[in-house]
Amino acid sequence: MSAVPASETSLPGVHYARREDHRLITGTGAFTDDLRPDQMLHGHVIRSPHARARIVRVDLSAVRAAPGVHWVMTAEEVIQQGGGSLPNSFTFPGRGGTTQQVATMPVLAHGQVLFVGQPVAMVVADTAAQAQDAAELADIEYEELEPVVTPDQALAPGAPQLHPNVPGNLSLHFESGDEQAVAEAFARAPLKSRHRVHSQRLVGFPMEPRAVIASHDAQTGITRLFTPSQGVTGMLKSVAVASGIPAEQIDVLTYDVGGSFGLRSNPYSEHVLVVLAARHLGRPVGWTGTRSEVFVSEYQGRALTLDGSVALDRDGRILALRFDDTIDLGAFSAGPSSLIGARNLSVTMGGSYRVPALYMNSKLVYTNAVPMAAYRGAGRPDIAFAIETLLDHAAHEHGFDPVVLRRINFIPPEAFPYKTANGTLYDLCEFHRTLDRALELSDWAGFDARREAAARQGKLRGIGLACYLEASGAGAVPADTVQGDFDEQGQLTIYGVTGASGQGHETSFATIVEQELGLPASRVRYAAGHHGRALMGNGTGGSRTLYGAGSAIVELCARIREQAQTLWAESGGAAGSAPDLATWIPRLDAAQRARLSAEGKAQSGSTFPNGTHVAEIEIDPATGITDVVRYVAVDDLGRVISPQLVIGQLQGGVVQGWGQVFCEHAIYDERGQLSTGSLMDYALPKAGCIPTVEAEQIQARTELNRVGAKGVGEAGCTGSIPALTNAMMNALRRQGVAAMDTPFTAARVWEALNPAA
Amino acid sequence: MNISIEVNGKAQSLEVEGRTLLVEVLREQLGLTGTHVGCDTSQCGCCTVLVDGQGVKACTMLAGQADGCRITTIEGLGGQSLHPVQVAFTECHALQCGFCTPGMIMSVTSLLSRHPNPTDEQIIEGLAGNLCRCTGYANIIAAVRQAAGAMAGSAA
Numbered sequence: 001m002s003a004v005p006a007s008e009t010s011l012p013g014v015h016y017a018r019r020e021d022h023r024l025i026t027g028t029g030a031f032t033d034d035l036r037p038d039q040m041l042h043g044h045v046i047r048s049p050h051a052r053a054r055i056v057r058v059d060l061s062a063v064r065a066a067p068g069v070h071w072v073m074t075a076e077e078v079i080q081q082g083g084g085s086l087p088n089s090f091t092f093p094g095r096g097g098t099t100q101q102v103a104t105m106p107v108l109a110h111g112q113v114l115f116v117g118q119p120v121a122m123v124v125a126d127t128a129a130q131a132q133d134a135a136e137l138a139d140i141e142y143e144e145l146e147p148v149v150t151p152d153q154a155l156a157p158g159a160p161q162l163h164p165n166v167p168g169n170l171s172l173h174f175e176s177g178d179e180q181a182v183a184e185a186f187a188r189a190p191l192k193s194r195h196r197v198h199s200q201r202l203v204g205f206p207m208e209p210r211a212v213i214a215s216h217d218a219q220t221g222i223t224r225l226f227t228p229s230q231g232v233t234g235m236l237k238s239v240a241v242a243s244g245i246p247a248e249q250i251d252v253l254t255y256d257v258g259g260s261f262g263l264r265s266n267p268y269s270e271h272v273l274v275v276l277a278a279r280h281l282g283r284p285v286g287w288t289g290t291r292s293e294v295f296v297s298e299y300q301g302r303a304l305t306l307d308g309s310v311a312l313d314r315d316g317r318i319l320a321l322r323f324d325d326t327i328d329l330g331a332f333s334a335g336p337s338s339l340i341g342a343r344n345l346s347v348t349m350g351g352s353y354r355v356p357a358l359y360m361n362s363k364l365v366y367t368n369a370v371p372m373a374a375y376r377g378a379g380r381p382d383i384a385f386a387i388e389t390l391l392d393h394a395a396h397e398h399g400f401d402p403v404v405l406r407r408i409n410f411i412p413p414e415a416f417p418y419k420t421a422n423g424t425l426y427d428l429c430e431f432h433r434t435l436d437r438a439l440e441l442s443d444w445a446g447f448d449a450r451r452e453a454a455a456r457q458g459k460l461r462g463i464g465l466a467c468y469l470e471a472s473g474a475g476a477v478p479a480d481t482v483q484g485d486f487d488e489q490g491q492l493t494i495y496g497v498t499g500a501s502g503q504g505h506e507t508s509f510a511t512i513v514e515q516e517l518g519l520p521a522s523r524v525r526y527a528a529g530h531h532g533r534a535l536m537g538n539g540t541g542g543s544r545t546l547y548g549a550g551s552a553i554v555e556l557c558a559r560i561r562e563q564a565q566t567l568w569a570e571s572g573g574a575a576g577s578a579p580d581l582a583t584w585i586p587r588l589d590a591a592q593r594a595r596l597s598a599e600g601k602a603q604s605g606s607t608f609p610n611g612t613h614v615a616e617i618e619i620d621p622a623t624g625i626t627d628v629v630r631y632v633a634v635d636d637l638g639r640v641i642s643p644q645l646v647i648g649q650l651q652g653g654v655v656q657g658w659g660q661v662f663c664e665h666a667i668y669d670e671r672g673q674l675s676t677g678s679l680m681d682y683a684l685p686k687a688g689c690i691p692t693v694e695a696e697q698i699q700a701r702t703e704l705n706r707v708g709a710k711g712v713g714e715a716g717c718t719g720s721i722p723a724l725t726n727a728m729m730n731a732l733r734r735q736g737v738a739a740m741d742t743p744f745t746a747a748r749v750w751e752a753l754n755p756a757a
Numbered sequence: 758m759n760i761s762i763e764v765n766g767k768a769q770s771l772e773v774e775g776r777t778l779l780v781e782v783l784r785e786q787l788g789l790t791g792t793h794v795g796c797d798t799s800q801c802g803c804c805t806v807l808v809d810g811q812g813v814k815a816c817t818m819l820a821g822q823a824d825g826c827r828i829t830t831i832e833g834l835g836g837q838s839l840h841p842v843q844v845a846f847t848e849c850h851a852l853q854c855g856f857c858t859p860g861m862i863m864s865v866t867s868l869l870s871r872h873p874n875p876t877d878e879q880i881i882e883g884l885a886g887n888l889c890r891c892t893g894y895a896n897i898i899a900a901v902r903q904a905a906g907a908m909a910g911s912a913a
Contacts, residue, residue, distance in 0.1 A: 011839060017850040024855030025843040027791015027831035031856060034790035129776075207795045207803060207856040207890050258793075258856030259890050291796035502853030502891045644850050648892060652853060655893030679800040679888075687884035687894040691877075716893075 017644055018507040019521075020500070023256075030255035032211035032226050033288045040213065041070055043274060043287035044131035046121040046138050047296065048113035051147035051368040051672020052160070055111060055120070055140065062137035063123055068130035070281055073122045073273060075110035081276045082244025083107050086267060088333040089238075089476070092174055092342040095361065100172040103163035103366060105332035107242060107272045113142070114162055114331035115368050116673055117296025119269040124277050124285055147368035147672035151305070151326045154365045162331065162366045169366045171329060172338060176346035177359035177422040182311075185320035185357045189311030193394035198741045199382040199721075201303040201328065201666040202659075203682055204375045206501070208258020209294050212270050213286040214278035223250050223275050228257040230265040231497045231539025232529030234476070242272045250275065254529055257501035261656075262374030263299060264501060265539050266335035295677045299335065300666050301375020303328035306345070306386035316400045318355050318409050323386060325362035327372075334371035336378065338364060344379030344471075347424045351387040352431045352469045352610060353409040358421040368672040374541065376656055377470070377714040381721050384468040388722035389729070392464065396733060402726070403444070406467050407435065424471065429610045430636060430700050435467055438612035438634040441694055447616070460619040460735065461629075464726025468719045469610040472711040473542015480537040480552045481601045484560060486593045490585035492524045492560075494553060497537030498545045499528035503713065504645045505545060511641050512550055512707065516557035519581045536601075543711030546641060548604045551706035556600025563596050604705040609712065611635030613654075613719035615727040621735075624750030626662065626728065633695045633719060638702045638710030646712050651693045653716015659685040660717070661724040661742050683745075760824040764789070765833025773820040780804045780815035782823075783830060791831040791859045795888070802887030805860035805867075806830050812867030814860075814886070831859035834866065841911070842866050845904035846897075853891035861887050865901050874905055 009022050016022060023029045060072050071077075078084075085104040094100055109120045120140065125131035148154040148162065154169040162169055186192060206228075213226040223245070229235040232252040240247035257264060270287045277285040289297070305326040311319040327341035341364045349360050395402040410431040411418045418426045439445070447463045454461040482496040494509060505528070510521035538548055567588075568579045585593065616630035633650060640646050663683035667675045676682040701708035721742075728744050729737075737752045751757070761770050764787060771786055783789045783806065792815055795803035804815040807829040834840045842865050845851070852858040861884070868875060868883030875883065880901045889897060 014839060014844050014847065016847045018847070020855070021847040021852065024852055024858050025831075025839070025846050025862065026835070027789070027859045029791075029855055031790075031793070033794070036788070036790075205890055207801065207854065207888065208793070209795065256856075257854060258795075259854040261890070291798065291801075502855070504853070648850050648853060648896060651893035651895050652891045653893075656890070678798050679796055680798055684888050684890070685893070686881075686888065687898060688877075688881035690893065690895070691898075692895060693893070 018504045019510060020504060020506050031208055031258055032213060032228055035213055035226055037213060037215050037284035040284040040286050041124050041126060041281065042128040042131050043270065043277065043285055044123045044128065044135045045119050045270060045293065046123065046135050047293065048109060048116060048118040048120055050113055050142050050144050051116050052145045053113050053142035054145060055109065055113065056143050057141040059139040060121060062139065063134045066134035066137055068126035069123060069134045071124045071277060073108065073277065075106060075108040078107045078276065081280065083272055083276055084242060084244060086269065086334065087238050087241045089336045090339040092172060092338055095173045095175045098173060100338065101166040102171060102333045103166055105334060105371060107269045115370055117293065117370060122273045124281065149367060149668050149670060149672050151328045151365040151367060154367050155363065162368065166366060170363055171333065171366060172342065172364040173361065174342040174364065175361040178357060179359045181357040182320045182322050182359035186311045189319050190314050191312040191398050192309065193390065193397050194309045195390045195393040196305065196307040197386045197389055199302040199304045199385055200742060202301040202375060202664050203295060203666050204261045204263040204298065204301050205684060206259030206261060206263055209289045209291055210268060210270065210298060211288040212274045213284060214274040215284040216278040216282060218282060221249050223279055225250060225252045225271065225275055227252065227254060227271060228264045228501065229254045229499055229539065230260050230501065230541055231499050231537065233497050233537065234265060234539045235267060238267045239271050239275060242267060243275050245275065252529065254499045257499065260501035260540065261376045262378055262541060265541055266373060292678055296370065296674055299373035300370050301372065302382060303372045304382045306382060308386045308390040310390055310394050312394060312398065316405050316408055318353055320357035321350060321355050323349060323360040325360065327362055327364040328369065329364055329366050330369040330371035331366060332371045335373040337372050340374065340379040345383045346422060347471045348469055349383055349422065350420045351384065352411065352429065352467045354411045354415065355421055369668055376653065376717050380470040380714055381657065381718040384466065384470060384718045385721045385725065388466040388468060389725055392726045392729065402465065403439065426608050427702055427704055428700060429469065429608055430698060431467055431610065433698050434610065434612040434634040434636055437696060438465065438614045438632050441634065442614035442616065442630060442632040444614065454618055460621055460731045461616065462727045462731025463614065463616045464723050464730050465612060465614045466719050466722035466726060467612045468722065469608055470714060470718045471606045471608060473544040474606045475538045475544060475548060475604065477536055477538055479601050479603045480548045481535050481599060482549060482552045482556050483533060483535065483599050484556050485597045486585050488586065490523060490582060492519060494524065494526050494556065495530045495533050495535060496526065496528060496549050497535050498540045498549045500540060503540060503545065503649065504642065508546055508642045508645060509550065509553055512553050513557060516554055517560060517581055523582060543609065543713035547607065547705040547707045547709040547711060550709065551602035551604045552600040554706040555602050556598055559598035559600060560596055563598060567592060567595055602706055607638060607702050607704050607710040609635065609637050609710040609715045611715060611719055613723035615723040617727045617731060619731055619749060621753050624746035624753065626744060626749065628690045631690050631693050633693055634698065635715050636698045636700045636710065637712045637715060638700065639708035640697055640699055641709065646697065647695050649712045650695050650716045653714065654693050654720040655685050655690055657717035657720030658689050658724060660721055661744060663743050663745060665743050758821055760820055762823050763827045765830060775821060777820045778816055779818040779820050779823050782820045783815060789830050789832050793856055793859060795856065802864060803857050803860040805863040805887065807863055807867060810870065812864050831862060834862065840866065841907040842904040845900040845907065849896045849900040849903055851892060851896040851900035857887060857889045861889065861897060865904065869905055869908060873909060875901065
């Protein structure tokens with residue numbers, strides 16, 4: 001089979017931005033559906049058409065008899081093969097000593113279905129068309145039951161119970177901080193404001209539809225699973241748990257990945273089904289989702305409601321913050337959804353501000369929707385959205401300048417390291433620097449004149465800012481390790497866990513080596529998830545790869561330098577001199593080269609990327625259409641390794657935030673049907689939505705890891721969602737619109753401006 | 758049915774079903790997997806190829822409709838070197854995950870054949886049928902401008 005990615009090539013005279021690019025611009029990359037094992041069979045998944053129903057009768061005899069069909073799998077077959085449920089990654093203690101109640105998703109539904117799109121059976125046939133044709137012959141009788149579509153419905157007294165082990169559909173009632181202290185602060189505060197944000201359900205939408213291929217080798221007993229992932233070790237562990245197959249008998253291989261945004265770190269039913277089918281049938285089995293079925297089956301993002309309150313003194317100093325959150329888990333706990341609803345919302349709930357008293361309580365609730373899981377930021381953008389819009393709301397309500405209100409509440413430089421009232425330790429941030437520069441770049445002071453000029457043209461201008469802070473991923477395993485070997489040409493190959501999906505790991509890691517060892521970046525390769533190597537590490541996620549695996553690479557370089565120095569001295573190198581690795585290593589023999597092989601290991605926890613984003617918008621009141629006329633992002637991302645890639649990540653993140661603010665919304669109707677089940681109904685950002693992001697980085701190095709970087713993957717949307725929303729509300733409040741949920745689609749903006757129409 | 762098409766300069770005679778899409782022929786029968794499938798409603802543009810020099814979403818065309826046509830896919834665009842649009846995409850960092858990239862490059866090639874010196878409006882209109890989830894499009898727009906400049910330079 002052609003299961004090996006095309007080798008890296010480059011042509012002279014072309015200034016490639018990244019080492020990854022040549023194969024991707026010539027169509028010679030290796031995305032999972034591009035792999036074509038000989039004799040491969042094709043799966044088609046039969047899904048629930050109902051949001052909540054009892055499965056009364058399943059007759060698949062006609063499916064089994066259809067042309068080309070090899071096997072039809074139901075829950076029964078999965079259980080016989082030892083398969084079970086897709087694992088939940090995190091649990092947390094609840095309020096008042098309660099224990100979290102978790103419902104995990106069975107690989108195939110048995111007895112009942114709990115969301116539209118839930119997998120019920122899989123047909124395996126010679127061709128994808130035969131599998132789909134056969135699936136249409138399935139005779140499955142359902143008894144439809146009343147669904148619970150919103151968290152409010154799910155929490156209402158007498159609501160239908162989705163899971164017998166979860167009373168009241170409440171998986172977890174989480175809390176963080178000091179409720180009493182916050183209550184006392186509110187009781188004596190002269191000024192208070194309350195503002196609720198609904199961070200709506202979104203479809204993550206990596207451009208590559210989910211795809212899996214499994215191929216079993218009866219000789220070795222090992223099943224190879226080809227799939228997009230964010231790092232193979234986490235995926236392997238979860239597939240082993242869900243399939244009941246020992247992890248030693250599975251090998252996960254990931255080549256090119258067409259976007260992840262959090263959606264490729266956890267397995268889905270199809271991962272388990274193709275592994276079981278390949279082992280049962282002795283032939284490779286593949287499945288590639290159509291976009292329509294990906295819409296109804298892929299874990300969705302956000303789905304959080306954060307009801308925030310702030311207590312202020314007469315000068316605008318924050319006395320306390322409180323958030324009451326509702327987390328829509330969907331029908332089951334998938335991957336990190338509890339982490340999002342508990343840890344990720346609470347650790348930075350004070351944002352960039354000195355707040356003496358903090359309290360959050362979050363209800364994590366099951367509903368009849370697609371399970372919620374990580375999507376770019378995984379709770380971080382949501383809490384920044386809530387804090388930064390709450391402050392604007394309070395500023396408006398009590399007559400403060402939104403810039404001044406932020407400035408007087410910033411944690412001052414001398415207060416670092418700063419421990420928040422609920423226990424998070426920030427190392428060092430320079431909020432005034434990013435704010436000052438963003439105000440300057442955006443000509444904040446000149447806005448009134450621009451607004452008046454726009455008004456003369458009949459347009460409504462608004463300006464808004466956000467001074468966000470986020471906590472990057474702490475890491476799910478204790479350390480990141482990498483290994484490095486030189487070949488006879490002196491090329492260094494680094495093996496690690498974290499796998500890229502557009503971030504450019506190959507490029508950034510090679511740059512780190514060039515800076516550390518003086519070995520040209522063109523002589524360094526990176527290979528993620530190499531079978532047979534005992535590596536530990538985190539997948540790509542939580543903005544942490546550059547400093548997580550990157551710190552391990554800094555360590556690796558230190559080991560290589562030491563070992564090279566010893567070998568150099570032994571072979572007669574002058575004391576105090578060092579070899580030029582690029583020319584020296586190719587002259588070594590194999591045994592000498594082997595002595596340069598090394599491992600790097602580093603423990604790196606959360607960092608605190610932060611910054612100020614300013615957005616300026618213009619609404620055409622005749623149509624409700626909004627243009628973003630200016631966007632400035634001044635970020636503190638720590639040390640920057642690859643400036644072009646950092647700006648690329650930032651621009652992409654800002655525009656994903658634009659999508660949430662202006663167009664994206666996964667909407668379920670009252671029967672629990674996904675109304676926005678295709679690109680006909682679910683709008684994604686298109687070219688031109690934000691023409692330019694004016695981006696600068698202040699590069700305040702952190703000491704929390706060996707690279708000095710803080711991470712960039714999630715900064716863009718964490719800043720842009722509140723900045724764009726505040727800009728919209730700045731314009732809309734002047735027209736008497738007091739509050740409005742995202743997305744600000746043209747139709748909704750027009751309706752808000754024309755309430756009588 | 759039997760169809761005769763020319764793909765990247767090579768004549769092909771193929772047996773296809775009536776329901777077979779052009780994109781299926783390219784990916785599955787001819788192994789040209791650089792043309793990607795990103796949706797099933799003809800909106801993402803990942804499968805864009807040139808049919809007789811015009812950008813076409815290969816998922817919107819039945820293989821039978823392509824009978825007698827000349828098809829260019831990403832694999833055949835640059836020949837042994839790179840097409841100026843390919844060069845511009847890497848130099849401007851106009852790709853991250855790269856899944857939308859072949860379709861983007863084919864659409865931009867088609868756009869520049871219609872408008873060799875496109876205005877911003879023509880660029881945005883020309884990209885309206887192609888979605889990218891990674892880049893935020895700013896660098897793609899920059900790549901279109903760079904490619905237009907390079908092609909004008911080489912034509913002069």
